[in-house]
Amino acid sequence: MDIREIARRAKVSTATVSRAINRVPTVDPQLAKRVWKVVDELGYYPNTQARALVLGRSRIFGLIVSEITNPFFPEIVQTFENLAVENNYEILVTSTVHDPKRMESSVRRMIERRVDGVAILTFGMEETLIEHLRFRKVPLVFIDVGPDVPGIANIRINYQNGIRQAVQHLAALRHTRIAFIAGPLHLKSALARREAFKVSMTEIGLSPELIVVGDHRMEGGMSALIELESLSNRPTAVLCSNDMTAIGVMREAYDHNIRIPDDLSVVGFDDIRMAEFTIPPLTTVQMSQHELAKIAFRALLNEVECEPSSQQHHKYELITSLVLRRSTALAPAGGHATTHLKANRATGSRKIPAAGSRS
Amino acid sequence: MDIREIARRAKVSTATVSRAINRVPTVDPQLAKRVWKVVDELGYYPNTQARALVLGRSRIFGLIVSEITNPFFPEIVQTFENLAVENNYEILVTSTVHDPKRMESSVRRMIERRVDGVAILTFGMEETLIEHLRFRKVPLVFIDVGPDVPGIANIRINYQNGIRQAVQHLAALRHTRIAFIAGPLHLKSALARREAFKVSMTEIGLSPELIVVGDHRMEGGMSALIELESLSNRPTAVLCSNDMTAIGVMREAYDHNIRIPDDLSVVGFDDIRMAEFTIPPLTTVQMSQHELAKIAFRALLNEVECEPSSQQHHKYELITSLVLRRSTALAPAGGHATTHLKANRATGSRKIPAAGSRS
DNA sequence: GGCGTGGCAGCAAACGTTTTCTACAACCGC
């Protein structure tokens, strides 16, 4: 069913149908009404790919994220989608899952579908891939980083602010041995957070020496805690590069009967929704996913719909700030007990194999 | 840059370019090589919307989920995307966020973009909306429910199996007052789980009377626990309609110093990834998101790429089964203490307002 | 009353592909 079918039934030309559908004001109200009636009766929906072809605009925005399974991102995707719906855009979401092949395929798919703009909310995208998009003059939005030219918006994130608050908060609780569990260091965002930690520690006269590397996932938090606990100058507080890491830390601490926050204070980063529901609720640095998505979308829309002549090179900045919950407390008097790693609880999960007779 | 540009530079017709690009074997290898060279040099990518227009197939699958922010779904989306990439499809994901308006917009967007099939992994989609898709002969895949006609695949989920295991597991731990926190009862899936609970309880001679209603979110779990704790015949175990509810329950229990599993056993449903990382790790009924996505994708692909004549009305079924972790234990001797609701910890979260001077 | 003008509908081209059909060349067999 196409526009011609409508035209036939409404006894007008396809041009008139098109104009009626698109609410072009020069069309006679009576004709328009006739068209709408037929459109409605037949349940006609315009074919957006035909429209995109002639218009040269697809009304699709690409959204490239690291992994949609990381709870940080779904919130962004949701907000982004809400805004897209409001503005009559579609979104094409792809995960890079830290795989160069997938990054490449992400970019290729965006280009093939002729998206009108791409928000790159993943880190560690290769320069040459980005060049592919830039070459085609696809408007881009980056987090943190990206070339400093018109048509490309950068969202700067003020990591320092929130991390300084976190460090000062811990220091105020008399912690001196504060560890940092970094993210994968090939990611600029992870690097930036670690640097912010170093700066903040130095500012208050502590040496930022307890730094181990995680993977921004729960597993990395778990092994990082084991690593930290095996040290002779074990920390009394640990600041994590993201919330997932912090959740892993708390989970591992649970296995070793390390009490949070009594024995060990934990601070996360991101303030994902789950942070409010961990046990104990996680003190963390908020980096509003909602705001981030809003900024990214606005930036993209601005690039696409405004005159490129206006060359307005907006500076977008997202601030971060500490949210206090209950995973931090006064430093224990003499550091926490030394037997943690021995008090292992049973771990692992078993699965019931069959349908189960009554037991 | 289009196929004609390539044709001009390779000194062949557009037909040959098209054939070369699509690896049609009848094209002269030498010509093909010439075309590929130009394609490569110019960084040409075919315009999929033009292709879709003439082919009548968009190579886009729609994926309608309830809320992408519910951790159950991102796993599905990821697996679905992986399969899509492998098979050269794109996915168009929309969240209904339990909003009729958004469901409508979801369906409209799917139709406008001319998707080749839709997996409806949300519950409570209105019949008339589905009719819109069926009317256009869009292949559909449903969870649980859906019209029983060719071109529409239903993934039946065996809730009973897993829930029976859960109930029997709790009974084996000498629990007799087992509560159930249901999901929103206008959802068929929530209803089915509750029914499975009732059946399972009855099977072992317990009466399924302790049933309260949640919302499949953490907040609902929290208030449901409060409700249950205010009862005179307070439960010693609670089975939740999904894991988010269970997380809410454990979080609320924490606030009231109800120990899990010592005072209260908790069982979830879904086995989201986070279930392994809660404190304590959550015993739950697994409903593999990975499998679910695989089945949905396969069903869709089957509907789209196979002869409609084959009429193979595959039955897809997903079984569920209990995963034991550490949120369940022997029932406390005389029920747990009665003072829970009074031993309230401080709650809520505060936010540090400004950049923070040293404290 | 004639001409000019404004308003509005329709024709047709264009968007970038795929594919059918035609055409041409080369080769083979008789």
Add this chain to the structure above:
DNA sequence: GCGGTTGTAGAAAACGTTTGCTGCCACGCC
């Protein structure tokens, strides 16, 4: 050597829209 057959490239139509341009009609003005 010629007709037939096979193999391969190109011309052109088609997919479903939008929109510039043309042209018609009616109205108003002189």
